[in-house]
């Protein structure tokens with residue numbers, strides 16, 4: 001299964017996108033104790049889901065992924081994939097939902113580089129996080145292909161995975177992602193058909209109790225059979 005997170009921190013208690021550091025570690029330990037093996041998204045795609053592996057992904061590229069989540073993942077040998085909003089990384093931009101310049105900033109390229117060296121993988125989450133289905137063909141292509149080139153230039157490594165903003169996509173968008181040279185793309189939806197360009201993920205949110213987390217895992221296992 002593939003898990004989808006946004007932020008890990010201990011300064012927001014009522015934010016759906018923020019899972020506390022304690023809960024995040026608890027969830028990892030729970031999975032390991034249940035015999036799930038952590039794999040990278042690359043391995044996951046290559047080896048197919050045996051039902052006993054898990055893969056961790058993050059959307060948007062918040063700085064707390066580096067400051068809080070990264071040390072925890074290192075401790076357990078987890079190699080996540082972080083989907084970057086290319087034109088927000090290394091800038092002063094703040095996500096519309098937040099306002100604190102330090103707590104809510106996006107990753108710096110230097111932080112991306114440091115994680116890269118430690119085996120973290122990066123994917124594209126477009127240039128500016130638009131609803132891809134509402135764009136012209138040309139603009140959508142620029143968001144999909146342009147972000148791939150932009151991130152590759154900044155990190156000096158191939159970008160192979162893509163994440164649709166808001167999980168919104170259709171046949172045309174999926175086709176463009178494929179043509180842009182991505183090996184796969186993730187969604188956060190269990191309805192419809194699944195293939196390499198619509199890999200379903202379990203969204204984990206700040207308000208999810210450990211019980212809710214367990215129910216989500218159970219449902220995901222049911223659906224993937």
Ligand SMILES: [Zn+2]
Nearest residue numbers: 059060165166
């Ligand atoms: Zn996003």
